[in-house]
Every structure is written in structure tokens, then in C-alpha cells.
Amino acid sequence: MKYRITAATAVLAAGALSLSACSSSDDGGDGGSSAGAGDGDYTGETLTVMHYEGDESAMGIAWNKAIEIFEEETGATVDLQTTAFEDLNASAQQLFDSSDAPDVSEYNKGNGTAGQLAATGVILPLDDAYETYGWADKLSAGIDTIAKYDEDGVMGSGSWYGVPNYGEFVFLYYNQDMFDEYGIDVPTDEASLEAAMQAFVDEGVTPLTTSAQEYPMGQLWYQLALSQADRSWVDAYQLYTEEVDWAGPEVSYASGTLADWVDAGYISGDASGMTAEDAGLQFINGEAPMFYSGSWWYGRMLSDITDFEMGITNWPGTTLTPGSGGNIWVVPVESKQPELAEVFIDVTMRPEVQALLGESGGLPVAADTSDIADADAQALIELFNEVNDRDGLSFYPDWPTPTFYGDLNSVMQGIVNGAVSADEANTQLMDYYESYVADLR
Template structure:
């Protein structure tokens, strides 16, 4: 039975927009009793495309699994929206799969864990040693307490790939402008100023969707330490919304608009617009996620490009990828654990890496594609210093929309930095207060 407390009951109300329960459009044949079935079948759901890095690697993992176990995998490709919108209802029914990919975070995997819908896989983690393969920040999104807050408590999932935000740059544009890759924050600002002086808006970003919020959070992280991240993301202590980290981020973002480093037009742009402006060479710098990397490899042919870490910051946006979770009603839990373990093997991790993904436990020597290796080494460098710091919208189910709206006001000049911080702080506290 689902565990219901005052806190997670409140979360359920707050997250209803993110986890709308509609009519079940999904079907599967997994046994729903939660006991091990005798049919030697593993029902698996995920939403990765067949040609994606994860889709390619997991398809191979299915073949290995069937060969080694003699069991049959009944794979059902679902859309992200299918799984997202019906998860609570499906996982509480006899139609639950034995294993599935699910989104990480408090309002998603954490919510299902708090409702008792996901199996505690701690014994399997210990048996297979998965914790030894995952950096501390990657483990954060796999563990949830009784209220569904990530970072502590039981293990409810395992990621086998990751993601992070970095700085993409146009090498040719830098060379033409006589600029070197900045290694300090002051040098980075000098680069922005040099492009602006040449009449070029240096930063590609977007205010209708997530990229601008990523820039804002990265600026805060540049002034922060791990305790700030734990307070902001894990609710360990109150966050000071007038403190150094957030004030610096908000005031600096407003200044970058005033200096011409960011166009005021970003309030009408989506992430796709920002990415395309980097692809076509209009903007020489783009701060965003590793999920763009493969597309840039495929579509940029007019100039050379690369990545560098945001200077003078030990912390970066990023996290594990989505999780393998095992529903509590799975009838083949042991088979599910065997499949997860196969996806963590070096050869499967290498497939993720050589096809544009970010494996969490790959041997760099197994990565044969030079461009892929560049990204993986950058990701590993962040993990080596425990730098992954998640995303700015994670703390509440509605914070993404609030952050987008408030930063639009900031860019438009219709709110001051202090007013933006007050609005964001009020939204944050209205949800987070119940978890302290």
C-alpha cells in the first residue's frame, strides 16, 4: 500500500500537473502481484529512440540478456509522455512492467517512491556493486527518503548514463576575433566583451524555455559550494534568496543583457532557436546541455567547434540520466536486476559513449570516437570533483514555469533583480517549507 504522509500528500497535490492520471493507454503482460513469476519473461519499457545512444546500447543489452539468461524480453517502446502521464495509475495495477525507464527527481521518481510504487532495490545495489560505479552526485538521484526527497534513504533506481551543461564555442569565430579559450571567469567576461565590441551578440540563449535559466543557475553555482546545492536541491537548510549566490546570478544576468552579451530578444526565443543560432554560426557561444552534442556533430559543417568548462566554477549543472526503476508490482525483479547489471558492463557503456551518450561507468580506452571522447572526458572531469549540481527548476513541480516567467521579466526590465528574487523565493518556500 502507498505510504501517505502530510508531506507527500501535499506533494501529490502540487505535482498533479506533472503527473496527470488519465485513461490507461498502455498495456503489458507483467504479473502484478509483486511476487516472482514463473514465465521467465521480462517486460521492459523505455522511451529512447532506436537510433539514440541509449536505444542502441540497450538493444544490445537485451540480446546479451536473452542469450545469458534464456529469458525472453518483451520490450514495449513508450513515449515519454505515455509513461509520465499514466505512471501512478499503471504502476498500481496488474499492467505494471517488470522494469522501466523513468525520469529522476523529487517530483517524478521521488513521488512514485513515496507512494510505494517502486521497489527498494538496495539489496541488488549491494549484490552487484552498482554504488561503486556511480559518482556521489549520480547516486543522489537514485535514492529517496520516505517523503520522496532525493539524496538519502533507499535506492529506487539506477542510472547508466549522465548529462551535464557545458560551454560550447565556435573555434573559428574565436580565432578570427583573436581570442583564446578563457581559463578564468574574468577572461570569459573579456571574451564576451570583445565579441560585443565587434557588434556580435556572443551568447546564444532562450528565454521562452530552459537555456536562460541554466545560465542563471550556472552563475549562482560559480559563487556557491556543495552545501548551497544541498540546501537548494535537498532542502537541508533554508536558502537565502537575498544571499550572495542568487543575488550575483540575477544581477549579473541583468548586467549581461545591458552589456549586449545577451539579446533582449531572447524572451521570444525557444531552446531550438538558441541551438540553431549556434549551429549556423550566428552566436559564437552557447551554454547548455550535453544532449545538444550529438546534433552539433551531425549538423555543424561550416566551422570547427568544441567545449570548455564554465571558468572558475567547481560546480556545473547536470545529473544522472533517467533511471532504471523496478515497479513494486514487478513479477520478475531478479531478472530486472540482471538486466540492469548488463547495462552497466564496460561493453554496453562503451556503446553509449561511442554513439554520442555519456556513460557513467565506461573505460575511456573503449571510446574510439574522438569527438565522443572529448565530451566524455569533460563529463568525467566534472564527476571527479563531485561537481554535478542538478537543475534550477528541480526543487518544486512548478518552479520551471516560474523561473522562465521571472527571468523574462528580468530581461525585459519590468522587474528588478531584487523583485525577481523575491518572487522566486516566495514560490520556492511555498513548496519547500513542508519538507524541513
């Protein structure tokens, strides 16, 4: 390969991604200013691609294949720049509007991230490319929600600003060997979950590894809120359809339960300073029986866990689950190769790339599932379809405002450190949320 690696409520409820057989075309075509990968000779051209997926992740594996295909068919060279999710989340507003902007980049979806960049003109609309390549036909209603943003940056309507080529959701990873060693049953509802965690604590084992410094604990907080919520609450929280009651049963249960779990020793005080990578490694290394996180970890778990049997299950006893279409490909306003960027995006939607993504432990949006035979991949797809069958995908907690990711992490750290009570945490979150959302209702 020639690429270089350098450091660097209707819409919500409507048929979210279901992994069934999808028809895909790789015809590209050459309408407008776009061209299919095989329709032009770009020898000597360089396309700068940025993402934050590891080489061993399903997305990293599939996108490396897409780069091979792209370079072979176009003659162009890919300059692959890898970054960290946290770093890009913090810098994209400035980076994408500068001379250092990549030509195409993975970016976080949602109102406070991609929506904010769309509303301020930092990423380009892709309506013409969607028409040329037929991407809309490959995205189900629950997936295309995160690709469209209106003039205020609210998802679900307006122009196309990004292309998701995989799905994702959050679930419970567990160490079957540790459950067997201590004679503890894998939980099937929240009561049995708490009983299992107490049984581990009684044996001197911290049952649930997480990170309050980064996203895992915030997503756990959201899952606990969702366990008490319905779709109308999700619409209010994510789409601003009505005011969110920050003293109501959903948020009160989430913050109060986490505070109780820290006090009970179910979550270690060390979580305050841990990154997502720290928490994931604790689980991978067999140091914790449970880890609540996303499907983006799945391929790595399969490759890195060699000393115990891993199991996966949806959060016990709930209907709603954090999840959506995956992060999206966007084209920065300062892209030097916007047309070639569209060609690359289209390659990532090819059936062979999508099938590889699925075989590697990801959740493709445009694959024929008959092409995916791996048992581990099928297990993940089955778990995901359980969520879809109950219309469970409920997006992510940090989406409502541009700063809510950091705000939520800060509050989670306060809960772990004992610096704030559950009620104080809810008041802080309300203030952060309403300071932005009040003007959008």
C-alpha cells in the same frame, strides 16, 4: 530488431562520478523474483520501455543496443515509446499510476521529481533488484545519491528507487571558427567571457544562444549562482540543511547578471519563446558562437556539426558546476512486467552497452575506460573529470520542489521580457521554493 517505436554534507561532497576503469559483471543471477537476461525464456512477452532520448544521442544509441541484446537473450519484444522530457515531467505522476504506464521508464532525478514519485508510491522500490544484480557496486557515491530517496522524497538515503547508467554535466559549447573569424579569444575566466560577448555584440552577433522557455537558461542562472557559492550553499539549496538567503550574493549575482546580459544584448529577447531544441539548433547551424548546455547534446553535436570546428570548455573561472548522475530508470507502480523491467535495466549496465555509450559521446558509469578509444569521447571524459577532481558536481536548479522547473522557467522568461527586475525575480523564486521546502527542514 523487434521493438516498435510509438509516439507518445557528506553525500553531495563524497567522490562524485569519476570515469576511471570500473569492474562490471553481467552475471545477472536469478535471486528473488528477478532473473538475468539469459536465465529465462520470455517468448511472447512484451516489455514497454519509455524514454526521451533521440536516436542519435549517446543514450539512444546505447539503449537501442541494449534492446537488441535483451530481445535476443529473453525472446521478449520491446515496445519502445518515445516521449519528450517536458511531457513526461508533467505527466508522470498520473501516467505511472495508470493502466497506460510503461513497464520501465527513464525519468528525471531529484527531490522534486523522482523523489516526489517515490514518496507517493508511484514508482517501485528496487532494493531487492539492487542486491540481485549488484548495481550499487557499479555506482560511485556522487552517482548513487540520486538513486535513493527517503520517506519524504529527499535524495541520498532510504530505498533505491532508480538506476542511473550514465553521468552528465553542463558546460560551454563554442564555435571555434566564429571566434577565429572575429579575432576573439576563447574565454578563460568570467571577465574574459564578458569581454568576448561584448566583442561579438560589437560585430552585430548575439554571442550566447539559450532558452528561457525550457531548461538551458535556468541552468545558466544556477551556474552563475554557483560561481559565487561554496558547497555549504549547495547543501542548503539541495538538501535543505539551512535556509537559503534569496537576497544573498549567490542568487543576487545570478539574476542580476542575467538581467544585465539581456540588456547588453548578450542574450536575445527571442530566448523567452525559444525551446532548448531551438537554442541547440541555432548553435548547430552556426548562428551563435556559444551555447551553455549539457553533455546530453554532445553526441548530437558531433554528428550534426559539419561546417565548423566545435570546442568545449567548463564554465570559466568556477569550481561548482551543474551535473550529476544521469536520468534514472524507474519502474512504475502499475508496471505489468516489473521483473522483466529489472532484466532490461541490467542489460543497460552491461560493459558492452556502457562502452558504446562512451564511444558515442556519453558518460558511462560502469565502463572500463580502456574500452573507449575515440578522441572526442576522451575529450568529454577529460572535461568531466576536471569537475570531479575539484568535487564540482552540484546537481540541478529545479530539483528542490516538484514545481520548481516550471517556476524557474517562468521567472527566467520574466527576466528576458523585462517583466520583472532581478530583485523581483529573486522574491518570486523564494516564494516558490519556500512554499514547499519550509515543511521539510
